[in-house]
Amino acid sequence: MPETTVSLIVNGTAHTVMVPPMKRLLDVLREDLALTGTKEGCGEGECGACSVMLDGQLVNSCLVPVKQADGSQVLTIESSGLHAIQQAFAETGAAQCGICTPGMVLAASALLCHHPHPTLEQIREGLAGNICRCTGYQKIFDAVELVSHRNP
Ligand code: FES
Ligand code: FES
Secondary structure, three states: OOOEEEEEEEOOEEEEEEEOOOOEHHHHHHHHOOOOOOOOOOOOOOOOOOEEEEOOEEEEHHHOEHHHHOOEEEEOOOOHHHHHHHHHHHHHOOOOOOOOHHHHHHHHHHHHHHOOOOOHHHHHHHOOOOOOOOOOOHHHHHHHHHHHHHOO
16 A cells, blocks of 8 residues: 655654555554554444544544544643543542543543533533443543542
């Protein structure tokens, strides 16, 4: 397959890769940039495990051909800016097998950006695109509420 040059700014660092233009952003992050924190669940845009921020929007990176992200800013679970949310997930036991956790943390970050003190309904809506098979969701909601309480 012919390759093309793609430039991305990932967690504030500029990268240029030579890849097939239709390669999934998920795979470029994991295979070409060694950022393996972003997980693959369904691979079909249904589970949210592969969530990243692309130019400030929460996206499923399994659905994004990397060429479409050329020149964009990408935020992944490796970003140091997500530490407070990760800490809350650890404190409430919201991460069990961990496959959903990076996507949940990104979705929680997007939610808390818009609603620093979300209601339970807003938390449910904000995380509705992210599936967890382990936690029953309550501990994840507790983690987001913990961050909310700590927000100014
Ligand atoms: S792996 Fe991308 S949405 Fe499930
Ligand atoms: S912790 Fe296992 S899928 Fe959520």
